[in-house]
Amino acid sequence: MQGRPLHVIVIGAGTGGMCxxxxxxxxxxxxxxxxxxxxxxxxxxxxxxxxxxxxxxALRECLPSELFTTFLAxxxxxxxxxxxxxxxxxxxASFALRPEADPTSIDQSVSRxxxxxxxxxxxxxxxxFGKTFTHYERHDDGTVTAHFxxxxxxxxxxxxxxxxxxSAVRRQYLPHAEVKDAGSINIASKIPLTEYTRSLLPDDxxxxxxxxxxxGGLMGVLxxxxxxxxxxxxxxxxxxxxxxxxxxSWPGLLYDxxxxxxxxxxxxxxxxxxxxxxELRGERLAQVALDLTRNWHPTLRELLRHSDPGSVIxxxxxxxxxVEPWKSSNITLLGDAIHTMTPGRGVxxxxxxxxxxxxxxxxxxxxxxxxxxxxxxxxxxxxxxRYGFARVADSLRTNGTNGDDPIYKPIIGRFxxxxxxxxxxxxxxxxxxxxxxxDQLYDYRGAES
Ligand SMILES: Cc1cc2nc3c(=O)[nH]c(=O)nc-3n(C[C@H](O)[C@H](O)[C@H](O)COP(=O)(O)OP(=O)(O)OC[C@H]3O[C@@H](n4cnc5c(N)ncnc54)[C@H](O)[C@@H]3O)c2cc1C
Numbered sequence: 001m002q003g004r005p006l007h008v009i010v011i012g013a014g015t016g017g018m019c020x021x022x023x024x025x026x027x028x029x030x031x032x033x034x035x036x037x038x039x040x041x042x043x044x045x046x047x048x049x050x051x052x053x054x055x056x057x058a059l060r061e062c063l064p065s066e067l068f069t070t071f072l073a074x075x076x077x078x079x080x081x082x083x084x085x086x087x088x089x090x091x092x093a094s095f096a097l098r099p100e101a102d103p104t105s106i107d108q109s110v111s112r113x114x115x116x117x118x119x120x121x122x123x124x125x126x127x128x129f130g131k132t133f134t135h136y137e138r139h140d141d142g143t144v145t146a147h148f149x150x151x152x153x154x155x156x157x158x159x160x161x162x163x164x165x166x167s168a169v170r171r172q173y174l175p176h177a178e179v180k181d182a183g184s185i186n187i188a189s190k191i192p193l194t195e196y197t198r199s200l201l202p203d204d205x206x207x208x209x210x211x212x213x214x215x216g217g218l219m220g221v222l223x224x225x226x227x228x229x230x231x232x233x234x235x236x237x238x239x240x241x242x243x244x245x246x247x248x249s250w251p252g253l254l255y256d257x258x259x260x261x262x263x264x265x266x267x268x269x270x271x272x273x274x275x276x277x278x279e280l281r282g283e284r285l286a287q288v289a290l291d292l293t294r295n296w297h298p299t300l301r302e303l304l305r306h307s308d309p310g311s312v313i314x315x316x317x318x319x320x321x322x323v324e325p326w327k328s329s330n331i332t333l334l335g336d337a338i339h340t341m342t343p344g345r346g347v348x349x350x351x352x353x354x355x356x357x358x359x360x361x362x363x364x365x366x367x368x369x370x371x372x373x374x375x376x377x378x379x380x381x382x383x384x385x386r387y388g389f390a391r392v393a394d395s396l397r398t399n400g401t402n403g404d405d406p407i408y409k410p411i412i413g414r415f416x417x418x419x420x421x422x423x424x425x426x427x428x429x430x431x432x433x434x435x436x437x438x439d440q441l442y443d444y445r446g447a448e449s
Contacts, residue, residue: 005030006367009146009156011133011169013037015049016335016352017162018119021126023062023360029367032154033123034131034146036163040120041113041255047188048223048263049110050209051075054446055350056104058357064122070250071118073243076109076225081208082441084424087215089297092421093428094204095438098447105447109225117252133168136331144330158373159331160359162352165318167337174333178321182342182396183403185277186267186315187289189307193224193260197306200299201262211399212266212300213421217408218292219400220266220300231259264303266292267317267400269408278316282309317342319396322389328378334359339388344398345444351391355384 006029010017013035024031037043051059060068078100084093100106120127132149136159139145145155161169170177191197198206205222212220228239233253235244247253266289274280274288289304289312320340335352359380366376396402406416427433 006158006363006373007156008158008160008363009034009144009154010160010162011146012161012163012337013120013127014162014164014335014352015115015119015349016356017160018123019058019062019353019356020160020162020334020360021123022064022119023357024363025126026062026064027360027364029363031126032156033127034133034148034154035127035129036132038130040117040129047112047190048225049112049115049349050346051108051110052347052350052445053105055353056108057446058353060104061357062360067118067121070121070246072103072108073228073246074114074118074250076111076227078106078109079207079209079223081204083204083208083210084421085210085212086421087212087218087293087296087300089299092213093424094208095428095434097438098442107445109223111225111258113256114252114258117256121250121252133163135172136169142330157330158377161331161333161337162335163337165336165340167333169331170333170337173331174323174326177323177338179318179340180321182317182319182401183270184267184317184342184401185270185273186265186317187285188263188265188313188315189286189289189304190311191262191264191303191307193226193262197262197303200302213417214296215414215417216295217400217413217417218266218268218272220264223263225263226260227258229253262303264300264307268292269403277314280314282312285312285314317401320392322392323385325381325385328374328381330373330377332359332377332381334384338384339392341392341395342401344395344401345391347391347395350446351388355388358383
């Protein structure tokens with residue numbers, strides 16, 4: 001190392017950046033995080049993110065152990081089934097998921113806002129809000145200075161870009177690295193879970209994750225998120241003493257408006273949507289979702305009618321083009337800043353967490369062994385580039401998140417949709433295929449058998 005204590009600057013207090021910051025602080029390495037949002041509740045972060053065993057292990061490795069336990073306590077009830085449905089709510093397939101024996105061996109259903117609040121817990125001295133990174137400058141003594149839009153700056157030994165898909169650090173450091181439109185658009189909506197909306201859903205759909213293969217090339221996913229606290233933010237009756245006390249004493253809930261809800265997301269090729277869809281919000285956007293789902297089952301449309309208009313958002317899906325390895329330096333990247341992927345496999349956040357834990361491990365080892373910082377960064381980047389872009393490729397091929405997917409093509413689209421449904425139907429009905437499917441699902445998501 002450079003003969004003085006290492007100081008790491010992280011741009012972006014998102015999933016990956018905060019996980020890294022916790023890990024470094026826990027290891028006694030000086031770290032500061034700079035976030036463009038002005039407050040810890042800014043941004044539309046209420047949607048579900050599935051944290052898989054890979055992501056859970058990274059959090060367990062980096063977070064203080066009590067905070068990791070708080071993370072687990074704040075997850076929604078884990079899904080018990082993976083269902084494949086038609087737009088008429090006909091079950092094409094239903095796979096029972098593994099029971100929650102070890103919480104790090106299954107997918108956790110997490111609210112983005114809650115995860116953000118967990119990651120910001122006890123980090124007031126590390127994170128600075130209202131700091132929009134604009135550019136960096138390198139110095140002969142091996143340090144690097146990050147400049148912010150408010151005219152301030154910060155200097156450190158290592159600059160980590162954790163600033164997401166439109167990373168300003170990446171634009172300067174790897175200007176040839178390309179993020180591109182994947183050609184599909186999502187409309188995400190949240191429906192408050194009330195006695196009425198709950199009554200609309202059969203048990204297996206309420207207790208699972210349901211992927212909807214709609215005819216005519218319109219896809220959807222439905223998750224029911226049930227937390228351990230009620231509408232007022234008080235711990236629900238029946239929650240175990242340990243979780244109740246962790247949630248009751250966790251300050252993060254004060255900043256978190258997450259409540260029980262149904263997440264319903266629909267998506268298709270971008271040309272199916274009105275040209276101004278990215279500018280629409282609220283009831284006008286909910287109406288677009290209703291117009292697109294005219295041939296969907298009345299229950300699904302009734303759910304859309306009950307969506308909270310303030311929660312309805314359009315998402316243009318992006319992906320990244322693999323980059324050839326570059327010469328490592330005192331600037332590096334993690335998560336979406338380097339390998340933005342479509343939500344097709346639900347592993348973007350998990351890969352950001354994996355990056356954070358891996359980078360942290362290499363930096364801690366380099367400090368302990370007095371190895372050069374750049375060697376640690378190079379070791380991290382070699383591994384991260386390999387698995388990161390492999391995940392990008394997998395995600396692009398999955399569930400119609402690529403606008404060029406055959407299911408969106410005229411004529412052959414119908415056959416592609418029937419083939420996809422047929423695959424799930426056969427797989428779920430034949431026990432050896434069903435077992436193999438579930439095993440592969442867990443393997444991919446990082447479960448240890
Ligand atoms: C619809 C949808 C569903 C998804 N579902 C899943 C899922 O189930 N599981 C999963 O693993 N992944 C999922 N993902 C992907 C996941 O959300 C991302 O991959 C993940 O959030 C990336 O984390 P990150 O830390 O790299 O970036 P982010 O979490 O995006 O954090 C980046 C941070 O940097 C800040 N920032 C940006 N620019 C600047 C700047 N100039 N200066 C300072 N700060 C800046 C931002 O405000 C933000 O806080 C989904 C994505 C979508 C679109």
